[in-house]
Amino acid sequence: MNRLTRRAFLAAGARAGLGAAALAALPRWTRAALAPDAPGAERIVRNDWPEHWETTVEALGRSFLTPERAFFVRSHFPVPRLDAGAHRLEVAGLVRSSRTYALDELRDLPAAEAVHTLECAGNGRGLYHLASTSGTQWERGAVGTARWSGARLATLLERAGVRPEARHVWLEAADAAPLPGAPRFLRSIPLGKAMDDALLVWGMNGAPLPTLHGGPLRVIVPGWYGMASTKWVTRIRAEAQPSDNHFMAKGYRYAYPGADPAAAPPVETVRVKSLITRPLEGAHLARGSVRVAGFAWAGPAGLDGVEVSSDGGRNWVAARLTGEEHALAWRAWEADLDIGARGTVTLAARATDGAGEAQPEAAAANAGGYGNNSIHRVTFHVE
Amino acid sequence: MAPALVGFALAGLALASSHPPRAPDNPHTPGAARRQVAYPATLAPGEGRVLAEQHCLMCHSAMLITQQHKDSTGWEKTLALMEKWSAPLDSAGHRNLHAYLLRRYGPRSGHAPDAPPGGVQRTP
Numbered sequence: 001m002n003r004l005t006r007r008a009f010l011a012a013g014a015r016a017g018l019g020a021a022a023l024a025a026l027p028r029w030t031r032a033a034l035a036p037d038a039p040g041a042e043r044i045v046r047n048d049w050p051e052h053w054e055t056t057v058e059a060l061g062r063s064f065l066t067p068e069r070a071f072f073v074r075s076h077f078p079v080p081r082l083d084a085g086a087h088r089l090e091v092a093g094l095v096r097s098s099r100t101y102a103l104d105e106l107r108d109l110p111a112a113e114a115v116h117t118l119e120c121a122g123n124g125r126g127l128y129h130l131a132s133t134s135g136t137q138w139e140r141g142a143v144g145t146a147r148w149s150g151a152r153l154a155t156l157l158e159r160a161g162v163r164p165e166a167r168h169v170w171l172e173a174a175d176a177a178p179l180p181g182a183p184r185f186l187r188s189i190p191l192g193k194a195m196d197d198a199l200l201v202w203g204m205n206g207a208p209l210p211t212l213h214g215g216p217l218r219v220i221v222p223g224w225y226g227m228a229s230t231k232w233v234t235r236i237r238a239e240a241q242p243s244d245n246h247f248m249a250k251g252y253r254y255a256y257p258g259a260d261p262a263a264a265p266p267v268e269t270v271r272v273k274s275l276i277t278r279p280l281e282g283a284h285l286a287r288g289s290v291r292v293a294g295f296a297w298a299g300p301a302g303l304d305g306v307e308v309s310s311d312g313g314r315n316w317v318a319a320r321l322t323g324e325e326h327a328l329a330w331r332a333w334e335a336d337l338d339i340g341a342r343g344t345v346t347l348a349a350r351a352t353d354g355a356g357e358a359q360p361e362a363a364a365a366n367a368g369g370y371g372n373n374s375i376h377r378v379t380f381h382v383e
Numbered sequence: 384m385a386p387a388l389v390g391f392a393l394a395g396l397a398l399a400s401s402h403p404p405r406a407p408d409n410p411h412t413p414g415a416a417r418r419q420v421a422y423p424a425t426l427a428p429g430e431g432r433v434l435a436e437q438h439c440l441m442c443h444s445a446m447l448i449t450q451q452h453k454d455s456t457g458w459e460k461t462l463a464l465m466e467k468w469s470a471p472l473d474s475a476g477h478r479n480l481h482a483y484l485l486r487r488y489g490p491r492s493g494h495a496p497d498a499p500p501g502g503v504q505r506t507p
Contacts, residue, residue, distance in 0.1 A: 038418075039418060039419070040418075041418075041419070043419070044419045044420075044421050045418065045419060045420045045421060045446070046421045046422070046446065046450065047443065047444055047446045047447045047450075048424060048444035048445075048446055049443060049444045050443060052447075054421075056419070077442075126450075129491075130452075131452065131454070131490045131491060131492065132452060132453045132454040132456075132457045132490045133451070133452065133453070133457075134451065134453060134457060134460075134461065136447070136450070137421075137422075137450045177442055177468065178441055178442050179441075179442060179465070179468045179469050179470055180469050181467065181468040181469030182468035182469070183468075257456075
């Protein structure tokens with residue numbers, strides 16, 4: 001469902017004035033981009049390839065579950081086009097019984113389904129406005145919530161029989177850089193987290209997991225930033241140590257310029273954060289009662305509450321938490337503000353987690369631009 | 384869907400033929416409403432642009448460069464990493480590409496991360 005047929009591909013090219021020979025000469029990246037899951041109007045292209053597509057705040061505000069066609073996309077390398085029928089997952093390493101599974105065999109495992117929010121660790125990097133930085137300059141929409149379906153990672157590991165010396169689970173992926181010297185993408189997570197609530201998923205919002213979102217098979221690590229939720233997973237290895245792969249030892253660290261990334265704290269669990277989806281920036285509204293709304297989420301401590309302020313942060317009022325409630329998923333919130341005077345209003349939303357940690361006015365910047373959970377402000381006009 | 388497909392296809396063809404890729408669709412112009420592009424999809428002109436097209440765009444689009452603001456050390460680290468990952472760049476190419484990237488995508492007026500005591504940020 002996620003790939004154009006050859007006929008459709010050629011038809012698309014014909015509309016572009018390209019012949020079959022010209023299409024065949026297109027770079028692999030471009031051919032992949034011709035898939036029907038193009039960014040569309042609900043995503044902002046921050047990088048054409050690898051696909052770094054951010055959901056617009058307007059699109060995020062339309063529903064509790066983010067549709068897969070609007071869900072943000074972040075890939076490190078070219079999207080591997082994997083044949084679901086031929087795809088295999090190996091469970092190996094410090095286990096008593098290694099095994100390779102076909103997708104159909106995985107579907108025979110006890111089913112697991114959960115709603116979780118995924119946020120890219122770099123979401124908000126562009127809002128740090130660093131003088132010198134690296135990576136995609138995401139603003140607010142590298143986040144989304146979906147219903148993920150598959151099996152518990154624990155089920156696979158229990159069947160394999162994890163040896164007592166194992167402490168970590170390495171998640172190996174199929175995507176690779178065109179440069180032969182670049183390491184493959186690989187993340188590892190603590191065994192405890194893998195056994196607790198990590199999922200191996202092949203479904204998203206009731207449909208087969210789209211290729212751009214890791215189909216046919218990915219891992220979801222609830223409450224951790226998105227890089228842990230490895231897409232296109234091919235091998236799961238129980239190991240005694242965390243991986244020392246580039247994407248563990250150097251990438252995804254809260255490091256400062258000149259500091260050794262390997263000695264800096266790793267980017268792992270998500271920070272408490274809220275997003276205002278209503279009103280949108282620059283909106284024009286009538287005086288009187290103004291409904292404001294959004295989503296808020298937190299890491300393992302859970303979400304405690306959301307407050308809003310329309311007077312520059314002097315006074316805060318509690319917002320109502322509404323709608324569905326799921327562990328490690330965002331929660332919708334809303335509040336009604338009485339705004340009687342014409343003029344420009346700046347609305348702020350501040351979430352607090354179950355450990356009492358509130359969003360900061362401005363998150364402390366780090367060289368990688370990770371974990372920006374600064375308070376969100378939206379300016380609108382009352383007429 | 385068609386406008387997005389056309390945009391992708393033409394941009395890709397431009398890359399394949401080594402001609403400068405077309406300008407990005409302007410999200411504010413009719414017909415481009417289905418594709419919102421945050422940054423220029425082509426590299427800025429100047430000496431070194433061809434080097435960048437040859438050595439960088441084999442792995443990622445120009446947008447990953449055109450959105451960056453790095454100082455000399457930042458671009459040096461980027462090039463060193465790409466070379467470590469086997470990007471085929473000789474020393475003259477390295478110097479020229481570094482100079483181009485710094486000239487066209489150098490630091491902006493922003494703030495640097497303040498390192499707290501101990502040099503690292505608290506664990507979240």
